[in-house]
Every structure is written in structure tokens, then in C-alpha cells.
Amino acid sequence: MAVYREALREGRLARGEVPACLRELHLVVDAPEVPEYAVPVPPAAAAFATAGPLEDLMARQRMALRSVQARLSAFEAVYAQEQRTARPSVVQLAGKAVIEATLEAAVGGCRTELLTAQPGGGRPEAVLARALGRDLRALDRGVRQRTVYQHTVQTHRPTMSYIEQVTASGAEVRTLAEVVERLIICDREVAFVPLSDEVPSDGVVEIRDPSLVRVLARSFDQTWEHATPVHPASPAPRNHVVASDLQRTILRAVISGETDSVIARRLGMSRRSVAEHVRKVSAQLGSGSRAQLGYLLATTGMLDGEE
DSSP states (O other), rough: OHHHHHHHHHSSSEEEGGOHHHHHHHEEEEESSSTTEEOOOOOOHHHHHHHHHHHHHHHHHHHHHHHHHHHHHHHHHHHHHHHHTTSSEEEEOOOHHHHHHHHHHHHHOOOOOEEEEEEEESSOOHHOOOOOOHHHHHHTTTTTEEEEEEEEGGGOHEEEHHHHEEEETOOEEEEEEESSSSSEEETTTTEESSSSSOOOGOOOEEOOOOOHHHHHHHHHHHHHSOOOOOOTTTSSOOHHHHHHHHHHHHHHHHTTTTOOHHHHHHHHHHHHHHHHHHHHHHHHHHSSHHHHHHHHEEEEEEHHHTO
16 A cells, blocks of 8 residues: 555656555556556556456356256256156155255255254264254255254263354254154255164155145144253253153153163163163162162152152
């Protein structure tokens, strides 16, 4: 700025004293009649030389974009027609690349509402990293996002970090002791559920049948009503309500005769944590065996109240 001001006052500037930035912005040009000097140029004239090529590039890119959109729209008509006449409303998707591309497109095209249920406790960091960008983009578009996790995520730092970021952008998150099924619903028009319980990643079922999607969405709404809101900024996120709900669920499973391993897998927690919950209650009730504990829980009315 100082050099440009000096050039304006003197009417010229020695070529060796011209900063590179002034040449890049075309604010000075060489004077052919005086080879050893450069002269200043008004910013308006410099703008034409500097911004002109960029504007031309943008215009070409806009034309290319319109051309691509026009060509794709023709294929979209063919695709929609074939979907209506040939594609079933329930489709099995296999292969990680196909599944990820389909989910990315569905969430990327989400307009108003994104519903997800995530069982299994804390999620892998790589999965959270991929989901974060996709979900933040949806939230930026004004999509309402609601997610239900299991209570155990509140002790999983990577998942809580993800929750902190999406809730700061407007997402809503709640937890339950048990989330029955992994589920994604976009705009109540398309839903995705795992193909099997044994290996959830080996396939996904894409559901576009309006009746089935409606049933899944209503099931999610009922689950949501019974879930506990998550407030990441709270100094004690693992509060009394969450702890009591989790313990009651474990004890009801004990009454049903489920093993620690089965309970742990269902609630997304470690077998050791389940065993510790059971041990504490056994000591409280003076139980000497698993069968006796189940009997005492069923007959003492311990699970009838809120405490």
C-alpha cells in the first residue's frame, strides 16, 4: 500500500522496487517509453485485468454445470420410469462401497427430516468421522436430525464428541437402555435397516414402500418419546435417570434368565460392567445364586417403582 501510494505521488516507480503483489493485481505496468520504470494503474482498470479471467472461468464453469444438469435430467427421467415399473420397493444392498454411496446419496438428498437409531453402544471413530461431515451438511440445509443411542454411549468419548458437534449445529439426541434395531429414515420416504443381526455390515435393506416406512417412522417416534435427552454440556451426563434405567433393564433381563454376555451385547456394554451391576444388587439382596437373585427381584417388587 505504501509503495502504491508513493507511485501515485511520483507518477512512476523503479522496476526493481515493485512488490510482486502489485504486479499480481495489475496495479502497476511497465512503461515502454521508459524501460527502467513502471507506472501505477487505477484499481478499476486493474480489476478488469485481474478479475476478468476469473469471471470468464466462472462463466465457463456455470455453463458446464448447466450442461451436466441438463444431461443428467434426461437420465433421471429414464431412471424414475424404470424405478416405477421394474424396481421393487424393498431392495437388498451388498458391498461396503454400494452401501456407503447409497446412504451418502439418501442423506445428501434429505430435505426436511433425518431419523436414526444406533444400537451397540459407542461407534467406531472412523464411522463417526464419515458420518460427521454428512450430518453437518444436512443440518446446514435445515434438516431436522433426531438420533437415539443407548445409554452406554455417554461413557464413550468419541461418540460423545460427535454428539457435542452435531447438537451444537441443531441436532437432537436421546438415549435408551436398549435400542432394538439400527435404522435410518430420510424424509419418511426411504428407510435403511441391516440385513441381519449377526453381521450388521454384510448388507442393508433399502425400503421405499410407503406403508413399511410409515410403520418404521412411527416406531421411531414411540422410541423417541421414551428416551432421555442428552445434554453434552452438562457436567454430569451420566445422570441418575440414565443409571437407574440401565440398571432396571439389566435386572429385568436377569429375571428373564439371560446371561451376562447376552445382556451386554443387547445393551452395548461390556460383560464385566453387566456382571458388576448384578454383583451389587446380589449383595444388596443377600442373594447367593443367579436363580435366587431372579426370584428375589421378581417377588420383592424392587423393579416396580422408580428407584
